[in-house]
Amino acid sequence: MSEEKRTEIGALGEFGLIDKLSEGVKIYHDTTVKGIGDDAAVYDAGDHFVLLSSDMLLEGVHFDLSYIPLQHLGYKAVSVNVSDIAAMNGTPKQITVSLGLSNRFSVEAVEVLYEGIRAACEDYNVDLVGGDTTTSRSGLVISVTAMGTVEKDKVAYRSGAKESEILCVTGDLGGAYVGLQVLEREKQEFLANPNMQPKLDGYPFVVGKQLRPIARMDVIHEFGALGIVPTSMIDVSDGLASEVFHLCKASGLGAALYEDKIPIDKETYETAAEFGLDPNTCALNGGEDYELLFTITQADFEKVKNHAEIHTIGYMQSADKGKALVTRSGNTIALTAQGWKHF
Amino acid sequence: MSEEKRTEIGALGEFGLIDKLSEGVKIYHDTTVKGIGDDAAVYDAGDHFVLLSSDMLLEGVHFDLSYIPLQHLGYKAVSVNVSDIAAMNGTPKQITVSLGLSNRFSVEAVEVLYEGIRAACEDYNVDLVGGDTTTSRSGLVISVTAMGTVEKDKVAYRSGAKESEILCVTGDLGGAYVGLQVLEREKQEFLANPNMQPKLDGYPFVVGKQLRPIARMDVIHEFGALGIVPTSMIDVSDGLASEVFHLCKASGLGAALYEDKIPIDKETYETAAEFGLDPNTCALNGGEDYELLFTITQADFEKVKNHAEIHTIGYMQSADKGKALVTRSGNTIALTAQGWKHF
Numbered sequence: 001m002s003e004e005k006r007t008e009i010g011a012l013g014e015f016g017l018i019d020k021l022s023e024g025v026k027i028y029h030d031t032t033v034k035g036i037g038d039d040a041a042v043y044d045a046g047d048h049f050v051l052l053s054s055d056m057l058l059e060g061v062h063f064d065l066s067y068i069p070l071q072h073l074g075y076k077a078v079s080v081n082v083s084d085i086a087a088m089n090g091t092p093k094q095i096t097v098s099l100g101l102s103n104r105f106s107v108e109a110v111e112v113l114y115e116g117i118r119a120a121c122e123d124y125n126v127d128l129v130g131g132d133t134t135t136s137r138s139g140l141v142i143s144v145t146a147m148g149t150v151e152k153d154k155v156a157y158r159s160g161a162k163e164s165e166i167l168c169v170t171g172d173l174g175g176a177y178v179g180l181q182v183l184e185r186e187k188q189e190f191l192a193n194p195n196m197q198p199k200l201d202g203y204p205f206v207v208g209k210q211l212r213p214i215a216r217m218d219v220i221h222e223f224g225a226l227g228i229v230p231t232s233m234i235d236v237s238d239g240l241a242s243e244v245f246h247l248c249k250a251s252g253l254g255a256a257l258y259e260d261k262i263p264i265d266k267e268t269y270e271t272a273a274e275f276g277l278d279p280n281t282c283a284l285n286g287g288e289d290y291e292l293l294f295t296i297t298q299a300d301f302e303k304v305k306n307h308a309e310i311h312t313i314g315y316m317q318s319a320d321k322g323k324a325l326v327t328r329s330g331n332t333i334a335l336t337a338q339g340w341k342h343f
Numbered sequence: 344m345s346e347e348k349r350t351e352i353g354a355l356g357e358f359g360l361i362d363k364l365s366e367g368v369k370i371y372h373d374t375t376v377k378g379i380g381d382d383a384a385v386y387d388a389g390d391h392f393v394l395l396s397s398d399m400l401l402e403g404v405h406f407d408l409s410y411i412p413l414q415h416l417g418y419k420a421v422s423v424n425v426s427d428i429a430a431m432n433g434t435p436k437q438i439t440v441s442l443g444l445s446n447r448f449s450v451e452a453v454e455v456l457y458e459g460i461r462a463a464c465e466d467y468n469v470d471l472v473g474g475d476t477t478t479s480r481s482g483l484v485i486s487v488t489a490m491g492t493v494e495k496d497k498v499a500y501r502s503g504a505k506e507s508e509i510l511c512v513t514g515d516l517g518g519a520y521v522g523l524q525v526l527e528r529e530k531q532e533f534l535a536n537p538n539m540q541p542k543l544d545g546y547p548f549v550v551g552k553q554l555r556p557i558a559r560m561d562v563i564h565e566f567g568a569l570g571i572v573p574t575s576m577i578d579v580s581d582g583l584a585s586e587v588f589h590l591c592k593a594s595g596l597g598a599a600l601y602e603d604k605i606p607i608d609k610e611t612y613e614t615a616a617e618f619g620l621d622p623n624t625c626a627l628n629g630g631e632d633y634e635l636l637f638t639i640t641q642a643d644f645e646k647v648k649n650h651a652e653i654h655t656i657g658y659m660q661s662a663d664k665g666k667a668l669v670t671r672s673g674n675t676i677a678l679t680a681q682g683w684k685h686f
Contacts, residue, residue, distance in 0.1 A: 007450035009478075017450065018476055021457050025464075025471050029436055032470040041437055041472030043490065045388040053473060054439040054488055060480035061443075093372055094386055096397040098486055100404075107350040107360065114364050121368075127375040128368050129384030130396060133361055135352075137403035138481025143441050145397055145488040147386065 037250070038158050039087035039235055040148070049155055051148040053084035059139030066190075067183045067198075070109060072211040074116025077142045080237070082124045083215035083290045085148035087235040089156040089223060092124055092148040098132040100141030124217055154229050158250035161232035161295040167247075167255055167314040168230075168304060170216045170291045172263040173240055174279055177286020178271045179203065179210030185275075205267040213290040219309060220292075226303045230294035239285040241337040243293045248316075248323055251295075256324045257314035257335060284325075285338040380593070381501050382430035382578055383491070392498055394491040396427035402482030409533075410526045410541075413452060415554040417459025420485045423580070425467045426558035426633045428491035430578040432499040432566060435467055435491040441475040443484030467560055497572050501593035504575035504638040510590075510598055510657040511573075511647060513559050513634045515606040516583055517622060520629020521614045522546065522553030528618075548610040556633040562652060563635075569646045573637035582628040584680040586636045591659075591666055594638075599667045600657040600678060627668075628681040 009017055022036045033049065034042035040053035057063060057077050068076075078095060085092045097117060101110060121128050126146070186198040200207050215235075223230065232251055234243045240262065248255050262283050272279040295316055296304065304310045314326075323335040352360055365379045376392065377385035383396035400406060400420050411419075421438060428435045440460060444453060464471050469489070529541040543550050558578075566573065575594055577586045583605065591598050605626050615622040638659055639647065647653045657669075666678040 005451055009444060009446070009448065009450055009453065012450055014476060017453065020450065021453065024461055027470050028468050029470055032437060032472060035470055035472040041439065043437055045393065046390050050388065050393055052437060052439060052490055054441050054475055054486070056441040056443060056475045056477060056484065056486055058443050058477060058479055058484065061478055094375060094384055094395060096384065096395060096488060098397045098399040100399060100401050100484065101352060103352070105352065107352055107355055107363065108348055110352070110360065110364065118367055125371050127370050127372055127378055129375060129378040132397055132399045133357060134399060134401060135404055136401050141399065141401065141443070141484055143397070143399055143486035145439060147395055
């Protein structure tokens with residue numbers, strides 16, 4: 001490759017690169033309701049929408065086989081994709097799984113990976129319908145595509161939020177990031193002393209959040225039961241702050257978040273403290289929680305205010321008011337999105 | 344990974360592994376009309392079917408960046424997936440592209456790759472709607488999923504062939520395999536003498552078949568115009584013999600092929616000879632032609648018999664008669680499928 005100019009990908013970052021690559025993309029079909037730029041693409045199938053989303057997990061980048069059991073990895077690969085369908089307020093129906101396997105994998109090891117994939121398919125009620133299986137010269141590659149459906153009047157885009165609407169998040173945040181710190185510490189100790197047993201027992205919740213995240217289809221089903229259609233939604237894969245930025249950008253708004261409303265589990269809090277990390281920073285900038293961030297109208301507030309798994313954490317405001325974090329001490333500071341750096 | 348038993352993947356092969364992994368797969372939705380086991384999965388969208396297919400290309404396994412230009416690679420990644428939709432008699436509508444990029448890639452290089460992807464999208468009239476872009480610790484990874492549609496009464500499965508139906512193939516075969524030999528030879532000569540200019544000018548057709556294959560959407564559109572619905576179909580990615588085996592297995596039949604009817608381009612023929620290869624073997628067992636192999640009823644024979652791009656190469660017969668090749672000398676021998684060994 002001889003090139004006159006060379007720009008490092010890191011100089012643009014993942015989102016900058018995606019923006020640049022998306023520039024020249026044309027849409028030929030009017031049945032493509034939504035292309036690049038949301039959690040899933042939207043195709044008009046006539047009486048309903050079909051959703052399509054793909055995610056790739058690469059060894060050494062997204063996972064480390066020295067601490068993630070293959071069964072959990074299979075489960076996680078499905079969860080990550082189901083979470084994208086959930087973020088459109090949709091229901092997953094089919095997935096394809098493409099695997100690149102080095103010769104270090106035995107048939108038995110691949111079967112264990114597939115046990116996790118099948119367990120996730122059962123839990124999410126989704127059909128494994130195909131994919132590709134090939135050898136890999138390097139590490140393990142798992143590429144999953146999820147196809148789902150949603151009623152046309154129920155689809156939730158990133159772009160639908162309106163001023164004064166309420167910003168909500170499911171579950172709790174920061175756990176997966178703190179869990180990763182525990183796993184990394186045990187790995188380093190194991191490398192220093194291979195006879196050591198890993199000490200993971202004290203951290204079941206955060207380690208579980210990291211190794212075996214659950215896509216929040218439970219909440220999607222409850223939206224149906226409660227008669228709620230989120231006005232905008234995104235899944236929290238890159239950290240809360242980064243996702244708030246995405247919702248704001250897509251909706252042309254600003255937002256205000258209350259630091260003391262951000263849900264953090266007790267174990268996340270204590271483990272973060274043990275590592276000398278600020279739990280709020282873990283919640284705001286740690287990735288891989290796979291919770292849902294969404295907005296609802298003020299009229300829907302009554303329906304969620306006592307819901308154990310839905311937390312109101314702020315509100316949308318006009319773009320000129322910016323993205324603000326109201327700290328525990330009552331100060332209003334600019335929210336910054338660190339997110340996950342893939343490059 | 345501590346395992347009691349270790350079976351090498353190579354002992355099962357790609358199709359054996361897929362069969363084994365497919366065993367425990369359950370289908371939960373009655374809208375899933377076809378799962379694993381065809382060129383694409385089939386979902387019942389109400390008044391039509393939606394098709395879904397994924398393929399992954401890995402550096403060092405499926406391509407060698409020392410001779411495939413990035414633009415062609417982008418084009419090829421799309422063609423391979425569009426070909427799977429074509430093989431169901433469908434029309435591609437959307438694709439997602441997931442990329443794993445090592446830091447050896449500049450933004451400019453990724454843009455060239457995307458130029459090829461966008462060119463293919465334009466040629467196939469398909470919308471690029473999403474995907475994933477991430478760093479890779481090892482080589483370049485390209486994972487594409489194609490979503491397409493087909494009218495319910497027009498879908499072609501591998502399993503629909505009947506006894507005495509006519510076996511047809513599009514275009515010509517063996518070119519991509521012979522083209523690969525040319526590229527490999529030039530690579531070795533370049534490695535031995537880096538000042539040497541590659542001599543590819545004499546082989547435009549076979550090198551083009553290898554580097555920039557075209558999915559046969561032209562033939563799919565003609566099927567519509569001619570009023571033909573193939574009774575069974577598969578794309579030729581692993582070599583003609585291997586695909587005949589797949590059609591026979593899925594349809595519960597045998598087949599007879601006439602060696603002298605297998606279409607081989609003059610350049611393929613001459614280049615194979617130059618390499619001391621039997622052109623028939625290249626056509627039967629060389630991979631990556633991305634032509635279509637299909638069956639039609641005898642009643643449809645008149646519609647295709649003078650078509651320049653459709654060749655009748657044999658017929659289906661009962662399973663007990665086996666899979667036979669009638670050689671040029673008139674002998675009938677058992678057809679063997681060597682195919683592509685991915686493991």
